[in-house]
Amino acid sequence: MLSACARGSGSEAAPEPDDTAVARVQDQTLWASDVRREAVAQGLIGEDEPLDVTSDLFRRVLDEVIDQKLLAAEAERRGLDNAALAQRRLEATRQRILGDMLVESVVDGAISDTAVETLYREQLRLARGSEEVRFRLILTATKPEADAVIGILGQGALFEAVAAERSIDEATRFSGGDLGYATLDVVPEALANALRDAPTGSTVGPVQTTGGWAVLRVEDRRTEAPPTLEQARPQIVRYLTYERVRQLLEQLRGKADVDVLIDTGNPGVQTTRPSASVSAPAQKAAA
Numbered sequence: 001m002l003s004a005c006a007r008g009s010g011s012e013a014a015p016e017p018d019d020t021a022v023a024r025v026q027d028q029t030l031w032a033s034d035v036r037r038e039a040v041a042q043g044l045i046g047e048d049e050p051l052d053v054t055s056d057l058f059r060r061v062l063d064e065v066i067d068q069k070l071l072a073a074e075a076e077r078r079g080l081d082n083a084a085l086a087q088r089r090l091e092a093t094r095q096r097i098l099g100d101m102l103v104e105s106v107v108d109g110a111i112s113d114t115a116v117e118t119l120y121r122e123q124l125r126l127a128r129g130s131e132e133v134r135f136r137l138i139l140t141a142t143k144p145e146a147d148a149v150i151g152i153l154g155q156g157a158l159f160e161a162v163a164a165e166r167s168i169d170e171a172t173r174f175s176g177g178d179l180g181y182a183t184l185d186v187v188p189e190a191l192a193n194a195l196r197d198a199p200t201g202s203t204v205g206p207v208q209t210t211g212g213w214a215v216l217r218v219e220d221r222r223t224e225a226p227p228t229l230e231q232a233r234p235q236i237v238r239y240l241t242y243e244r245v246r247q248l249l250e251q252l253r254g255k256a257d258v259d260v261l262i263d264t265g266n267p268g269v270q271t272t273r274p275s276a277s278v279s280a281p282a283q284k285a286a287a
Helices: 032-041 056-077 084-110 113-126 143-154 159-166 189-195 229-255
Strands: 021-025 028-031 131-140 178-183 203-209 212-223
Touching (some): 028 032, 143 159, 143 203
Antiparallel strands (some): 021 028
């Protein structure tokens, strides 16, 4: 029933260039591309990720594809494919696959390097860089202890040394209380409020937090660096994909005659143009 891996299989043409025949079930050839598509459909690999035919994952998915072929053949032998319900389900699957193929073809033509780079430059132009603050922390259990820390620092003691000696924050005390750079939107609100207008080089506090009392020192302020093109590319590709699919659906809805025969329960929805969704395939980043 199974054949050895080979380039092609008799006179049967490979479905993809350089495809490999990996098995034969009855009179049907299974190709490496069939197995890879099943692995993608199951979320085991990414859309553009290769799948080595010698890997354990390939063999496992191949076995699943073989089992599915055998089950389908037996269902046909029993005539189950002729049932009305089977026909409706098969047609629904056919329509879903065709819809995905249409979306793939439209998206492939719309998402180019030029489109990605153009949107990236536009986002850079519109973006207002967030400010990052680098600060140090000394955390004490009580306010009197924090007041004492302020007094010691006021006498000229090094913040780093006092942090190592008196801070109860085990994550930072041995690094001089250094918390690195952070934007204030990710800092606890009490600390963010204290740091917001504090100039570089200043010491602020004590500030009450959920973990105790904090004394802070502002080391530096800088504008957050924007993401690089490659860092932003996946998000841009997702946005362009969404926009292209949305435009396509608007065009199709504008030409279609659709009547929703049930009450949607939403007076804002036009029943002659019902909302619907197309499950777009995994987006391919522009090569």
